[in-house]
Structure formats: C-alpha cells, structure tokens
Amino acid sequence: MENEAYWILSSEGKNYEKLKKDITTECLIVGGGIPGITTAYLLSKKGVKVTVVDAGKICGGCSGRNTGKVTSQHNIIYSKIKSEYNLKKAKSYYEANNKALNLMESIIKENNIDCSFERLPAYTFTESDDYIKDIEDEFEVCKAIGIDCEYHKSLPLPLNIKAAISFNKQAQFNPKKYIDALAEIVIKQGGEIYENTTIKDVDKRKLNKITSEDGYVIYAYNLVIASHHPFYDGMSFYFARLEPERSYIIAMNKTKDFPKGMFINVESPSRTLRSYEGDGENLLLVGGEKHRVGKGDEDKNYYDILESYAKEKFGEDEVKYKWSAQDWLSTDHIPYIGYINAEFDNIYVATGFSKWGMTNGTVAAMIISDLITSGDDEFKETFTPSRSKSYLSKEFIKQNVNVAVEYISGMLRCGDKEVSIENGEMKIVRIKGVDYGAFKDENGKLFIVNIKCTHLGCELRWNNCERSWDCPCHGSRFDYMGNVLEGPAINPLKSYGEGPNKVEPNIL
Known part of the structure; x- marks a missing residue:
C-alpha cells in the first residue's frame, strides 16, 4: 500500500498547465494549499488579477495530508498565548480563527461545495493526572475569552479520560474537495493557476521580478509566499523561527460506533481521532506519533504503532490508507502572517500554522487579502511576523541550539565503506571521504x-516510514532519488559522481 492521503485520492481535481511563458500579474501567490488558494479566491472575488503557482499539484502538500479538522480549538493554546502575551492577544487569536471557520462555512454554502462539511464538537482530553491542571487552566482562559466551551470528566470513548474540554459548533470536512472547488472558482473569477512550477529567485523591486526554475519571469506588484515554508526569506530568518515536525495518520475501515466529534489528547504519545463518512467510505482516522523532522526513530514503524493502538482501543483492524504530514511550529504558538518583514510592503508571508492550518490558513487569506486591497486588517498585529517575541523566546534559543548540535554531529558521522545493501534497505556509505x-x-x-x-549543509537522516532523507536542522526533505519533497531547500541532492550539492539558503 502506497503512503498517500485519503483526501488526495478522493478528489482528482483539475490539472493545470506548467508555466511556459513570461507573465505580469497584480498578485503572484506561491503555494496552492488552503492559504494560497483562499487568498486567490478572496482577491479575485474583489477583481484583483491573481496568479497561483505551485511546485507540485494543487492541495498536494500539507493541506491535503491533514485530519480535515476545521476548528478554533487548537489543543492547549489559549492559556499558552495568555501566559506568553496576555488575555487580549489570546482572545484576538480565537476571534480570528472563529471568523475563519465561519467564513469557510459561508464559502461552502454560497458555492454549493460538496466536501462533507459537518459541524461537530471538538475535544481536547488527557488520560494522565499530570495534565488535569493544564486542562483546567485552559478551560478558565477559554471561559474568560467567551468561548462556547464545556469541561468534562469523562467522554464516550473507550479511554481512561481524566479531564477534557469541548468547543461546540466546530467542523470537519474533506480538505482536498474544498480546495479543488475553490481553485475552479478562482479560474472563473479571472485568476490563473500553474502547477509543477517551482520558483527559484526573487528580485525585490516595486514590481517584483520572480523567476521560475525553468527561467520564466513573473512580474508581480504583490507577492504572497504561501509555500508552507517560505522559499524566499527576505533576511527574516524564518528557518530559525520555525520548528519542523512530522506526524502520521492511518484511516481504518470503521466497523463499530464512534462518537460524533473530533478528539485530540494533550500528552505524549500524541493521538488525534475523528471519523469520516462519504464517497462510499466509512473511516476512523487515527493520527499521532509526532517527532521533529530528522529525529525519528529509524527502528520504529509509526504506522504499525497507530494500527496497534486502534486495534486495542477501538477494535478496528483494516488499515485502508496511511500518510504523514509535516507541520511548521512557530516559537510562540502564533503563525507568521503579514508583511514578510518591516521594510517590504508588497511581499507577504503565511507560515508557522503549528498543526492548525485549516483555520489559520484561512486567517492568513483574510489578513493578506485585506492588506493588499485596503492596507489594513483587524488581526494584523496579532499575527505580524515582525513581533519581537518570535525571535527572543526560550523556544527560539532552544531550536537553534539544537540546529548547532545537529550540524556539528553530522560532520562527525562516518558511514560504512562497503556498499552491500539488500533490496528495500538503506545505508550511509563513505566514498572518497564523503x-x-x-x-x-x-x-x-x-x-x-x-x-x-542543500539548504544550509546539515547532514540528512533517513526516514524509514516515508523512505525519505530528512534534515534535522530546518526540516527539508528529499526522496531517495534526491528530489526535494519539503523546503526550505530549493535544490535537489546530487547523485554520486555529479559533484557536491549546491547549498543555497536563499536568505537574501
């Protein structure tokens, strides 16, 4: 069974051409996930000429490889934001995400989009006495904000629940069907979309000059970087302010009753649960086993661990689909949305959604489309990438100490000198000192x-579950043939005999 997300398999979507000419546009959006396509939808609806380019397929990245939860409940987050900043900031974060949830529902209704959108409660729970206080603190902050929420001492799950919070009237859906439909509407509203078009260079001017991998030039008055991790940094050092995390999901054939709702735990190992019915499928989704990219255990099969958990707790035993996703976590729990830095007023960024990209990605579209059309937005200060605490937090220091350790340890590693490998096996080998x-x-x-x-020269590590080379420093990923799967790296790995890799951070 290939590791492909059910959402991507369930909706083929339209195929869009590769860019094969120089063009000029009012707004170029790089990234065909939920932030990019939603931004294109909102701008084109207002008459702005938009062009979307994606290095792969529309919704082929993390937007199509998640659990499909549309919720303003983001695990234990509001108490963390209150502690890091204040209650006002926590309330603004909630109001932005709640507005995004309602906007998504209105878009679905207005355009009759068939994406299995369903309003359901979302639960955060713990099975450990050690986290009861965290749940209680979160509940108190949520009540102070004015969130429609409830506290529970038990849930209708075959788990030893110690405490839980529920947000009422949240939602779940099929993200790929939603984004595919939005993309078609963008075209009808006068927008353009190009797939399999990788952007390699940005020349910052009043009229931005953006160059594709194939050498075609796009002139754009506004540039929106919604490529999950910014391919262009603008001297803002996003790679140092984002922690890359990988997690895994299985979808099992559901034969037993499962309560209506979405569930996620607080403690480790992480577990996220929901059911899905549609397209002739009746599935139970079980996710978790998160780890920093490049720091997973090569001896563990995370899919097998999730399968064993589902069998033990829920009695299901047929895995139909399995996939993984990469998330970028900001250092202060709030995404980076807005002007890429304090100096550029026509380049925008949306990243660091910290596992909650459906609503936060829509928040990004709301903010950026407002900034482009009116120069202002009610939530711009909450999410501004230029906030100082995203640079000066303990998490920022911790992440970058980890990067230094990984860089040095990678230089000290030695591989096997002999190339004796079985089919399906990986080895690190040293050839002529490399x-x-x-x-x-x-x-x-x-x-x-x-x-x-090829980003900053750190030593890659093997991910046996995905058969990929993952960077423990900044989260770049490559397939076993050397092709880029995830940025911030923009260049592929060289094969033996082709010379050294081209290391290019693309910071300037």
Missing part, C-alpha cells in the same frame, strides 16, 4: 545521493 545515502529499491536499483542538505 558520506552518501545509498538505497536499493525492490527492483534492485541502487540510488546513491549526497546527504548534505
């Missing part, structure tokens, strides 16, 4: 790639 990653596929074909990350 470490390479060697993988032999099921047909016996050997792939040997330089495992120095």
